[in-house]
Amino acid sequence: MWLHGCNYPWSTDGTTIFYGLDFGANVWGSHVGVSTRRDAIARDFAEMAALGFTATRWFVFADGRSGIVYDDRGLPLQPDPHLFTDMDAALEIGRASGVRIDFVLLDHRWMFDGVRETIADVATGALLEGRLPHGRADVLHSSAGRTALIDRIFLPIVRRYGRFGERSDLSEQVLAYELMNEPDFIIDEWERDLSTHVSRPLPFEVLGEMVSRLSDTVHEYSSALATLGCARVHNLWAWDDDALGLDVLQVHTYPDTKHRSREDDLFGTRAADLGVKRPVIIGEFPADAPRHHPPSATPPPTTLEQYLEFAVNVGYVGAWPWSFSGTDAYGTIPREPLRRFAERYPSLVHPDAVLSRG
Secondary structure (H helix, E strand, O other): OOOOEEEOOOOEOOOOEOOOOOOOOEOOOOOOOHHHOHHHHHHHHHHHHHOOOOEEEEEOOOOOOEOEEEOOOOOEEEEOOOHHHHHHHHHHHHHHHOOEEEEEEEEHHHHOOOEEEEEEOOOOOOEEEEEEOOOOHHHHHOHHHHHHHHHHHHHHHHHHOOOOOOOHHHHHHEEEEEEEEOHHHHEOOOOOOOOOOOOOOEOHHHHHHHHHHHHHHHHHHOOOEEEEEEOOHHHHHHHHOHHHOOOOEEEEOOOOOOOOOOOOOOOOOOHHHHOOOOOEEEEEEEOOOOOOOOOOOOOOOOOHHHHHHHHHHOOOOOEEEEOOOOOOOOOOOOHHHHHHHHHHOHHHOOOOOOOOOO
16 A cells, blocks of 8 residues: 655645634634635645645644634634535545545644734735634643544544545545644653643643544544654654554654754664554655755755655655645655656556656
């Protein structure tokens, strides 16, 4: 099995970065989700297909700024009225292009101390300031909050796009669900990786119970996979526990030659040598590290072509570059290496892939 995917973590129109804004209305009081920008996003998906991708990884609620209605205690009450309109649109775009979606429900920034950000309203240009001074950590720190999040938000999503749901016609477009992107940075016991932005980390047991409950929900109602985006190679083993119910593991790798002790360089390590029994996707890696990376990082000169060739030949089931959107210092995905990969492995890529011009 090879899942030829990329990260489309959030969309952009070239000016506004829609982190956490693609699905539902937001804390700024506006709605700029997928359904309001459908044609532009459809063009992105058509380009993904032309590059050979058959799957993409897309953040839904991110740090909690969109898509959920909260009660007066700050706990999830119900999906925002626009949430399913946007998710329907995303999956319809995916169906039309032949690209399946891995929905990343939460980002680890959900546990950050707060959102303080100003964005420009795409309709009026007015600057809008949104604040979540305490973030959304309270939701995961209370049993009532965790139950509400799963039963009132996640369950309706999985059921809607499940085998017998209201939009069962879109069920095949959902490749996977993952509870959280890079939870390594919010786990109490993992002091080595804990983010300085997280003042109240979660015990692994608490997060593990949520992963297990989501996996059970996915397996009961859907044919989608349950997965998780692990940030550090040295933590991958923890997500391989049968009790968590994950079908496929992800590991992310952003090696830095000046900070080798902080993060392992996955390149050169066979999947079989990771010590886990589940299939593994390299869920994030820098798409063009030799040319595009943060000023503070010194990545090894491993190219996209080298990552893909390595992964497909040493037992991984996918290698998903970061990112199609190109909204951070790692830049966009170079096109020609993907065309050459499609030329070498036509059976593994989208049938619409445009092959290398030479």
